[in-house]
Amino acid sequence: MRAFTEERDWAQFHDPKSLILALTGEVGELAELFQWLPADTAANRAHEGHLHQRAGEELADVLLYLVRLADVLNIDLAEAAHRKLAGSSARFPAQEVHGQAPEKS
Amino acid sequence: MRAFTEERDWAQFHDPKSLILALTGEVGELAELFQWLPADTAANRAHEGHLHQRAGEELADVLLYLVRLADVLNIDLAEAAHRKLAGSSARFPAQEVHGQAPEKS
């Protein structure tokens, strides 16, 4: 993404707020693909065909902007994810939260 | 994320629509970190300190739900991203779009 951006002289557009808006746009496109599908059959419908193709494209767009944003912010994304997951593992012990969705309030 | 989920018996909550809502939530938290910062100094302010730490956590959350969603949809995320980037490279030749942001309408 850095090379892609620099070859096009697009770094000037990639301040954090603009990239977060781009990320928002891609998550929005992903949401639109699934919004009216029944919750229980959505995964199966997306396992092949047109929806599988389109979902892959939108997930890819989200990842590409996420990687670019991490680059601009000087964040090691893989390291941050491993640390976050380790933190969540400690915060939600499997025995205590088994089968229970953590509530956000 | 798959192991983390299965240890907690949380796969029952991870249908695509629920995971996209979770992704929306994390992008929203990321947006809130930057919303009132001046566009031109936001990157510098996030290069260290509290904002760097918080941005890393939110980027991590976005990646973790993205990876989990790809798993549920049976999508190879890295492969999808490489294909998408190759497509964008062909669609936006560096010479033609140099210094010009592609318009969405």
Place this chain on the structure above:
Amino acid sequence: MRAFTEERDWAQFHDPKSLILALTGEVGELAELFQWLPADTAANRAHEGHLHQRAGEELADVLLYLVRLADVLNIDLAEAAHRKLAGSSARFPAQEVHGQAPEKS
């Protein structure tokens, strides 16, 4: 919202991109309230109690930033909504789309 903003000298923060990030943040908070609830009982659970209260607060936040953004962009929000709904009514004749969700692709 205009008076609230001017009394606090916050108009300087309310450029369109910043307000869209704020809107994204509030939609994200709304998403988090519902993300892990079963689709078919979510509405009932939100008809009273804590979730009803919290959902009302987040819907309010979305509306407030939306109204503020319309003000900054010099858009008559009610007029725009009436025009859009009239357009959708013409585009999706009730007879033709009865019981069928319009697909986004």
Place this chain on the structure above:
Amino acid sequence: MRAFTEERDWAQFHDPKSLILALTGEVGELAELFQWLPADTAANRAHEGHLHQRAGEELADVLLYLVRLADVLNIDLAEAAHRKLAGSSARFPAQEVHGQAPEKS
């Protein structure tokens, strides 16, 4: 929106999670309109012409799904917004926060 929905037998698609995904989609489309514009000239550029028209359509879509969601959740949106604004006015006294953006952390 209620009449529009019932005439098309679309209420079956309008559970809260689906409507929040639709809202996410519309906020995403709005974000895409502004993502690459310079922060300081975005408002002026949107004061007329094509961008003014498109922004109005997307703001309208956000409002329409917001109103529909409020209906499904049995929330009085105007009342909730007035209450929230009164709460924010008390929480952020104009004298104390003058010219300072409230930080989210």
